[in-house]
Every structure is written in structure tokens, then in C-alpha cells.
Amino acid sequence: MTQTPADPQATLIDGKAMAARVRAHVARDVATLQERHGLTPGLHVVIVGDNPASQIYVRNKVAQATEAGLASVKHELPAGTAEADLLALVARLNADPAVHGILVQLPLPPQIDEQAVIAAIAPEKDVDGFHVINAGKLATGGDGLVPCTPLGCLIMLRDRLGDLSGLDALVIGRSNIVGKPMAQLLLREHCTVTVAHSRSRNLADLCRRADIVVAAVGRAHLVQGDWIKPGATVIDVGMNRVPTPEKGAGKTRLAGDVDFAAARAVAGAITPVPGGVGPMTIACLLKNTVTAACRQAGVPLPSPDSSGDA
Ligand SMILES: Nc1nc2c(c(=O)[nH]1)N[C@@H](CN(C=O)c1ccc(C(=O)N[C@@H](CCC(=O)O)C(=O)O)cc1)CN2
Numbered sequence: 358m359t360q361t362p363a364d365p366q367a368t369l370i371d372g373k374a375m376a377a378r379v380r381a382h383v384a385r386d387v388a389t390l391q392e393r394h395g396l397t398p399g400l401h402v403v404i405v406g407d408n409p410a411s412q413i414y415v416r417n418k419v420a421q422a423t424e425a426g427l428a429s430v431k432h433e434l435p436a437g438t439a440e441a442d443l444l445a446l447v448a449r450l451n452a453d454p455a456v457h458g459i460l461v462q463l464p465l466p467p468q469i470d471e472q473a474v475i476a477a478i479a480p481e482k483d484v485d486g487f488h489v490i491n492a493g494k495l496a497t498g499g500d501g502l503v504p505c506t507p508l509g510c511l512i513m514l515r516d517r518l519g520d521l522s523g524l525d526a527l528v529i530g531r532s533n534i535v536g537k538p539m540a541q542l543l544l545r546e547h548c549t550v551t552v553a554h555s556r557s558r559n560l561a562d563l564c565r566r567a568d569i570v571v572a573a574v575g576r577a578h579l580v581q582g583d584w585i586k587p588g589a590t591v592i593d594v595g596m597n598r599v600p601t602p603e604k605g606a607g608k609t610r611l612a613g614d615v616d617f618a619a620a621r622a623v624a625g626a627i628t629p630v631p632g633g634v635g636p637m638t639i640a641c642l643l644k645n646t647v648t649a650a651c652r653q654a655g656v657p658l659p660s661p662d663s664s665g666d667a
């Protein structure tokens with residue numbers, strides 16, 4: 358899928374369609390695991406409080422896991438939950454052999470230390486890939502569990518570009534959840550990786566050199582169309598709420614970190630927001646749960662593929 362002079366628009370990378378393919382793959386693997394080993398991967402999702410966006414993400418996670426054949430359970434705790442009570446639930450799930458994956462939805466209310474909760478999850482059940490053991494394995498070439506959003510980005514990049522070896526990749530953002538693991542994954546793919554962030558001075562110039570741009574900085578439309586190298590692949594992780602006064606007071610819409618319309622006229626391929634990285638995040642959570650279950654049960658993955666497995 359290359360650009361032609363008659364169609365100067367970049368190819369749209371359809372995260373929704375790709376996520377459906379990943380979920381179908383997961384469902385086939387789950388059916389095979391049940392048939393061959395009597396193993397049903399179990400995913401437990403914990404939500405504390407009533408953040409409306411988190412409620413939707415958790416509902417989607419549990420529904421999509423159930424649809425793929427996983428045993429999926431939601432634990433809803435009130436906003437005022439004490440850290441000790443959440444840690445007690447995590448300890449109970451750690452000890453339960455039917456639970457292969459544990460996810461605590463972020464953000465957590467202010468009385469709870471997120472790092473303490475992440476550290477309490479057994480690393481082999483940490484399907485978010487946030488535990489320091491999994492971060493360390495990713496950084497040192499081990500086979501831990503990889504955070505879902507960067508894993509989804511990598512699957513999209515591989516699908517679009519095939520071998521990434523030698524490409525110049527710019528990751529904008531240095532969070533533990535996206536930017537840092539994304540940079541590690543791209544290094545593992547033999548890219549030349551630059552990590553920029555909100556204080557980088559020469560962002561436009563760094564961007565103009567990049568064959569791959571992953572924007573994960575959380576600033577709507579930061580990346581301009583004329584920063585994009587012609588033909589580059591642009592992955593927009595941004596999920597920013599911007600006001601839409603034309604739709605009424607207080608109304609908002611979702612916007613990425615990239616000026617989509619301007620970048621699409623220059624890039625070779627680009628992810629939309631919504632419908633790009635977001636759906637892949639949840640699909641990769643299901644994929645990680647199957648990986649975790651196979652490792653805990655000591656059975657091989659039914660269909661090991663090359664699409665970003667850790
Ligand atoms: N424990 C975790 N907490 C959080 C994570 C995470 O990976 N693990 N990531 C985000 C939220 N998130 C998943 O939890 C997530 C966010 C967005 C989407 C998504 O599909 N977005 C849609 C648009 C949704 C909308 O209209 O608001 C899209 O991009 O098409 C999926 C998952 C923070 N917390």
C-alpha cells in the first residue's frame with residue numbers, strides 16, 4: 358500500500374480492524390488451550406472508584422476477554438478504598454492458580470500509591486507489563502510481559518513496514534507505560550531510537566529525520582504536518598480531550614498528539630484517533646493473558662507468532 362501521485366493521502370492504519378484480527382487469533386488460541394490442556398486463561402480486572410473513562414475501558418476489557426473465551430472477572434472497589442485493602446485483594450489474586458492475569462486500572466485515587474500496587478502484583482501475572490521485573494526484562498533482552506499500548510504500536514508498525522531494522526525511530530514521550538517501553542521495543546527491532554519529550558528543544562528537526570514517529574506526549578496536535586518526513590509512518594498514542602464549543606458548552610472531542618489532517622498529507626501511513634492505538638491496547642491485554650497463562654501452566658503457546666511477542 359504505497360502512495361500514488363493521484364492519492365497523496367497517507368494510508369490509514371486501521372487499529373480497530375487490526376485489533377479484531379488480534380482478538381480472533383486470541384480466541385483461536387484459547388479454544389486450542391482448552392482442547393489440548395483443559396486450560397482457560399483467567400483475567401481479573403480491578404477498578405477503584407468511578408472515573409467514567411476508566412469504567413468504559415474496564416467494561417470493554419472484560420467484555421472482549423469474555424468474547425475471546427477467557428474467564429474474565431471484574432472487581433469493583435469504592436473510591437475510598439484503603440491501599441491495604443487493594444493490596445489484600447492483589448495478594449489473594451496472586452495466590453489463586455485460576456488467575457493468570459491481574460490488571461489494576463489506572464489512575465488510582467490519590468490515597469493509593471500506584472507504584473506500591475504495581476509492585477505487589479506477581480510479575481508473571483502482570484499482564485500490563487508495568488512491574489519493575491517486566492520493565493527490567495524488556496530493557497535487558499528477557500522475555501517478560503510487555504506493556505499493551507507499545508506492544509499494539511509495534512504490531513501495527515510490523516504489519517505496515519515488515520522489518521524495522523535500521524530505521525530511524527522517534528518516540529515522543531518518556532512515560533513508564535508507553536514511551537520508555539516503546540523505545541525498548543524499537544531498539545529490540547534494531548531501529549535507531551531517539552526519545553524526545555516535552556522539554557526537547559529541537560523536536561521539529563528530530564521529527565523530520567524519523568522514518569517512524571510514535572507520539573505519546575499527551576499534548577493535542579503538538580506534532581505538525583511539516584515536521585513529518587515524507588513517507589514516514591506515524592503512530593499517534595495521544596488521547597486528549599479538546600473543547601468543541603460549536604457542539605455546545607462543555608462538549609469535547611478526542612484528539613491525538615498529531616495534527617492528523619496535515620500529517621496525513623505528508624506521511625506514508627498514520628493511525629487515527631480514535632480507532633488507532635486504543636483498540637490495540639485492549640487486544641494486546643488479551644494476548645498477554647494467553648501468554649501469561651501458557652507460561653504459568655508450562656504449556657507452549659498454540660500459535661507463536663512474530664507480531665511482537667516478548
Ligand atoms: N492498568 C492500565 N491502566 C490504563 C491503561 C493500561 O494500559 N493499563 N491505559 C489507559 C487506558 N486504556 C486502557 O486501560 C485505554 C484507553 C483508550 C482505549 C481506546 O480504545 N480508546 C478509543 C477511544 C475511546 C474514547 O472515545 O474515549 C480509541 O482510541 O479508539 C483503550 C484503552 C490508561 N489506564
Ligand SMILES: [Mg+2]
Binds near residue numbers: 466468471
Ligand atoms: Mg495516585
